[in-house]
Amino acid sequence: MVRLEARPIDPAALLDGFCRDRTNVGAVVSFTGLCRAATEGQPVTTLTLDAWPGFTEAVMTELETETRARFDIIDVLAVHRWGDVGVGQPIVFVAVAAAHRRAAFEAADFLMDQLKTRAPLWKREGGPDGRRWIEPRPSDRADAARWTELEPAE
Known part of the structure; x- marks a missing residue:
């Protein structure tokens, strides 16, 4: 399941709900991304993510x-x-829930790499020096590209 939310999200509540009554899994891996106070030495006071609801959710x-x-x-x-x-x-x-931890870790890592580089979300950071658009870094693109070199799990 995927969701695009305009209101604050509560990772602890999301994880609790995701794990509840799961007797058929051996592993749940979760990741929470937070808004940093600085990017590459530049102070950040706000982050604005623009999305196109419907389209963004379809890509997700x-x-x-x-x-x-x-x-x-x-x-x-x-x-x-x-x-x-x-x-x-x-x-x-x-x-991500899986029977075994490795698949859960790899799937969560893969999904985050893809969300970071392929989901249609436009990011602007605000700080004392004004606002600036944020693009995926070369390292983000390299992280996503490495999956094309790896064979899918059998």
């Missing part, structure tokens, strides 16, 4: 489908904020 759903097809997992949840996010607030939450 495609990424979820790819993740499910590629890894031996039981379930996945990805919740991404849009709108204004304050420093220290959660931006994204991903959880």
